[in-house]
Amino acid sequence: MEAILNWIADNQQMIYIVILMIFVGIEVIGHVPSVLHTPLMSGANAIHGVVIIGAIIVMGKAEPHNYVALVLGFLAVVLGTLNVVGGFVVTDRMLEMFKGKGKKNLKSQDPRSK
16 A cells, blocks of 8 residues: 555656546547547547557567566557557548549549430
8 A cells, every 4th residue: 555655646746637638638529519529539540550559569578478568469459450440441431421422423524425
């Protein structure tokens, strides 16, 4: 218990910053309109490629006998990859919604269709 209290005392400013970031994040996300929520989330998922790079670095620096670091690094790579792919899939589906009318316009511009 003493070790936990010492750690909290040593990292008190960092704990305050994390708590402040949580409240600011909730406030910012709460004021995003529903129309923009899906595009922002798909972009944020795609940015999570940083998690993949960090996990690869952790796995590369881990000792061969440190199975905990290797397993956690592997899980981070897998979950980060799923998040990135999901972000791109959602973005692609959103862009497909706007391409539906484009095919009709291309046919009407074809000189052979007259």
